[in-house]
Amino acid sequence: MSTESAIDDSIDRAATVVGSLWPIHSFVTANPLSGFEDQPFDQAVEQAADLLGGRGYPDPETFRAALDRGQIDPALLETELAAAGYEDDPETLLDRMADATGSEADEADTPTDHVDRVLAKWLSAFLDEGGAHWPMPNREAGFYTAFRGVAEHDGEIPDEGVVADLPERPSEAIKTVLAPFPESQWVPILEEQLTALPGWTGFIKQRAADDGEWQSTYPISLKGYLAVRLALLDAVDTDIEPSNDSVDANPADELARAFLRAWEATYRGDLVEGIATESRSLADGEASGRPDAQLVFCIDTRSEIIRRHIESTGDYETHGYAGFFGIPMEYQGYDADMAVDACPPILDPQHHVTDFPTDDDTQARHDRWSNLREAATETVETLKANAATAYGYVETAGSGYGLALAARTLVPGRVRDLVTAADGSVPDEHEFCDPLVHHQHQYAGDLPVGLTTEEKVEYAATAFDLMGWEAFGRLVVFTGHASETANNPYDSSLDCGACAGNPGGPSARVLATICNDTEVQAKLRERGHEVPEDTVFLAGQHNTTTDEVELYDGDVPESHAEDLAQLRADLATAREHAAAERAASMGADGSGVDEVERRAADWAETRPEWGLAGNAGFVVGPRELTSDLDLDGRAFLHSYDWSTDPDGEALEAIMTGPMVVTQWINTQYYFSTVDNAVYGSGSKVTHNPVGNVGVYQGNGGDLMTGLPLQSLMAADDQPHHQPLRLSTVVHAPVDRVTEVLAEHGELAELLDNDWLSLTVVDPTQDHRAFHYEEDLEWTPVSEEAAPEPAAPTTPAVADD
Numbered sequence: 001m002s003t004e005s006a007i008d009d010s011i012d013r014a015a016t017v018v019g020s021l022w023p024i025h026s027f028v029t030a031n032p033l034s035g036f037e038d039q040p041f042d043q044a045v046e047q048a049a050d051l052l053g054g055r056g057y058p059d060p061e062t063f064r065a066a067l068d069r070g071q072i073d074p075a076l077l078e079t080e081l082a083a084a085g086y087e088d089d090p091e092t093l094l095d096r097m098a099d100a101t102g103s104e105a106d107e108a109d110t111p112t113d114h115v116d117r118v119l120a121k122w123l124s125a126f127l128d129e130g131g132a133h134w135p136m137p138n139r140e141a142g143f144y145t146a147f148r149g150v151a152e153h154d155g156e157i158p159d160e161g162v163v164a165d166l167p168e169r170p171s172e173a174i175k176t177v178l179a180p181f182p183e184s185q186w187v188p189i190l191e192e193q194l195t196a197l198p199g200w201t202g203f204i205k206q207r208a209a210d211d212g213e214w215q216s217t218y219p220i221s222l223k224g225y226l227a228v229r230l231a232l233l234d235a236v237d238t239d240i241e242p243s244n245d246s247v248d249a250n251p252a253d254e255l256a257r258a259f260l261r262a263w264e265a266t267y268r269g270d271l272v273e274g275i276a277t278e279s280r281s282l283a284d285g286e287a288s289g290r291p292d293a294q295l296v297f298c299i300d301t302r303s304e305i306i307r308r309h310i311e312s313t314g315d316y317e318t319h320g321y322a323g324f325f326g327i328p329m330e331y332q333g334y335d336a337d338m339a340v341d342a343c344p345p346i347l348d349p350q351h352h353v354t355d356f357p358t359d360d361d362t363q364a365r366h367d368r369w370s371n372l373r374e375a376a377t378e379t380v381e382t383l384k385a386n387a388a389t390a391y392g393y394v395e396t397a398g399s400g401y402g403l404a405l406a407a408r409t410l411v412p413g414r415v416r417d418l419v420t421a422a423d424g425s426v427p428d429e430h431e432f433c434d435p436l437v438h439h440q441h442q443y444a445g446d447l448p449v450g451l452t453t454e455e456k457v458e459y460a461a462t463a464f465d466l467m468g469w470e471a472f473g474r475l476v477v478f479t480g481h482a483s484e485t486a487n488n489p490y491d492s493s494l495d496c497g498a499c500a501g502n503p504g505g506p507s508a509r510v511l512a513t514i515c516n517d518t519e520v521q522a523k524l525r526e527r528g529h530e531v532p533e534d535t536v537f538l539a540g541q542h543n544t545t546t547d548e549v550e551l552y553d554g555d556v557p558e559s560h561a562e563d564l565a566q567l568r569a570d571l572a573t574a575r576e577h578a579a580a581e582r583a584a585s586m587g588a589d590g591s592g593v594d595e596v597e598r599r600a601a602d603w604a605e606t607r608p609e610w611g612l613a614g615n616a617g618f619v620v621g622p623r624e625l626t627s628d629l630d631l632d633g634r635a636f637l638h639s640y641d642w643s644t645d646p647d648g649e650a651l652e653a654i655m656t657g658p659m660v661v662t663q664w665i666n667t668q669y670y671f672s673t674v675d676n677a678v679y680g681s682g683s684k685v686t687h688n689p690v691g692n693v694g695v696y697q698g699n700g701g702d703l704m705t706g707l708p709l710q711s712l713m714a715a716d717d718q719p720h721h722q723p724l725r726l727s728t729v730v731h732a733p734v735d736r737v738t739e740v741l742a743e744h745g746e747l748a749e750l751l752d753n754d755w756l757s758l759t760v761v762d763p764t765q766d767h768r769a770f771h772y773e774e775d776l777e778w779t780p781v782s783e784e785a786a787p788e789p790a791a792p793t794t795p796a797v798a799d800d
Contacts, residue, residue: 014190021202027493031667041754054678057256077262100252111236128691144224161234170227177230188242199703268727279767293475298323309574320637323498325511352444355433362432468641480504481542487603505541512539606710613721621731642732666726672706673723680706726756
């Protein structure tokens with residue numbers, strides 16, 4: 001192997017320890033320790049502590065609070081502690097854990113810290129995505145070449161070593177710095193350098209892998225980054241030899257593991273017991289008639305709340321399906337300059353879909369208002385950024401701005417009403433545009449524009465199969481979701497994770513358009529999906545901050561006007577109750593709709609909503625299993641009916657897709673909570689947005705990689721999110737689940753390594769629950785001996 005190939009291979013191997021980081025304008029939740037998932041959880045957090053310095057378990061006060069709130073069953077805790085060899089009472093052990101946890105004093109400033117500052121400065125300039133008015137020169141040539149051009153002009157860079165005369169190729173710089181070390185040390189050396197600034201390197205890793213428009217225009221690679229970093233370290237004469245001494249395991253960790261297992265078992269036990277009880281009840285029940293309407297929501301935990309309240313207002317069915325509605329597309333809105341991925345990061349877009357105008361008059365009205373607003377915004381931004389006009393701008397506009405700022409601060413709700421009224425005069429895209437879903441025999445980049453008829457039929461059939469649908473109401477609403485917040489760099493983290501941190505309404509519109517296609521419906525009937533002639537599919541979008549559900553009903557015929565009016569009225573009622581519940585969960589002084597609207601409009605509100613905080617469970621099964629349970633907005637819910645899935649294909653798709661994504665979400669919330677300084681992003685109060693790609697804490701340094709404190713904590717010392725690993729519960733024959741795991745070793749590895757847990761409630765074995773242990777082995781949840789796994793017999797219940 002050549003030296004360059006050896007360097008490339010070493011970089012690839014070292015890069016696995018760094019999790020990918022998406023730009024903040026399209027925030028995608030991901031496990032920050034994804035590179036360690038091939039190891040048992042306990043080993044992974046120890047190794048991550050060596051490289052990243054992060055804590056892997058909740059602190060003693062978090063466990064103490066959970067005990068006080070009754071969230072940890074004392075008997076289960078006693079069992080876990082005894083199994084770990086501890087006999088003292090929990091309070092004594094928590095005190096011992098606190099003493100062992102401790103904290104080390106900050107080290108003095110080092111030459112490596114200086115290198116980090118220099119790198120962060122030039123990375124922020126190079127990787128800027130539209131935020132800078134004075135961009136770094138020569139970016140088109142790539143980061144390494146651009147840095148070579150500015151290095152001699154940067155007084156913070158010593159004129160010493162390799163950096164004094166950087167080679168033209170980054171591999172030559174790396175080769176020169178690594179020359180004194182044997183090849184066996186290259187990977188650990190590069191691991192330490194990549195984890196020194198894991199935010200920036202995670203962002204580079206993702207950007208290079210995605211190869212989108214910014215990357216193709218201004219290319220950067222981990223090789224180029226490492227070449228610059230190693231040259232800078234050489235210039236300040238820093239020893240890069242990897243340390244052979246690993247950090248000693250924290251003696252508090254073993255105790256923390258026992259407390260965590262007991263906490264998780266308590267939550268999982270209550271969830272499984274409730275589902276098993278409902279499973280037995282449903283087996284004796286009768287199928288319900290045709291519902292007034294069916295609403296399909298994202299599996300997002302926030303949907304559980306609004307679904308409960310919708311179901312209580314009338315004869316409505318709600319269903320759970322991943323919020324991109326199964327269509328891996330790149331979407332470009334009518335006014336958008338660029339297309340965005342509208343699918344989970346584990347999938348690559350397969351289609352380009354854009355909005356095209358269908359109503360000239362409405363389009364013209366939209367364009368007039370939008371052009372005026374855009375021109376005003378550009379003028380203000382230009383004046384603010386131009387030093388020559390800044391003082392004059394303040395003189396002429398300062399008083400007006402002062403009044404506007406005062407109004408936004410003191411009466412945000414009133415300002416929101418005014419803005420909403422003004423926006424009401426500007427038609428939304430869905431009022432004059434349709435998604436261009438028909439195959440156009442054209443390409444946008446590498447993606448075909450639109451979908452063929454066969455593809456449309458496949459996506460519709462897959463949706464019906466995964467949810468186990470056999471009956472359809474007169475109205476079927478595919479409901480995407482988005483958030484509404486003011487002055488929030490992390491606003492995309494509150495949008496649809498299944499749509500790569502973008503609103504889910506466009507995906508809902510695409511599937512509704514597909515399902516209303518008469519040719520598609522005819523072919524669906526040939527495949528056994530009898531869609532009634534009076535069924536109308538429409539799209540909507542759930543505002544998770546205010547719980548308003550907006551219906552995109554432009555194509556609903558007059559024959560369904562009464563159905564639609566009743567649905568609107570019931571959605572308004574459901575919203576009032578859901579908003580009251582949401583406001584109470586945030587400890588709000590106000591209540592209901594007024595309070596959640598105030599939070600959405602208040603630019604000083606650090607907690608506009610809780611997002612997915614609290615997530616702990618993922619339930620795969622008919623809605624009837626959970627419809628009578630108050631899951632407190634903590635469970636992802638995916639509809640599934642084992643009796644309509646004889647080959648297990650739908651279950652396989654759910655377990656290899658949504659189950660993996662929910663685990664990513666869960667682990668990001670977990671690690672952001674247990675060590676916010678390392679795995680989160682600290683307080684919003686001191687956030688400093690940089691380059692439209694991320695945030696600093698303070699005035700520089702590394703990009704923060706996770707969620708802010710205010711998304712996780714009710715107060716500085718009071719966690720709202722309970723940091724538990726995901727408990728998945730599947731309603732299906734246990735043999736069928738085992739077959740999926742046997743076919744997908746990566747899923748079994750996640751379970752074997754304790755990154756999440758899996759329990760199956762088997763309707764073919766007297767609705768018994770079985771908990772996955774390891775190596776495809778199961779343990780009955782109850783103490784009573786379980787029968788041998790058997791093949792499915794009669795269906796337990798049809799899906800909702």
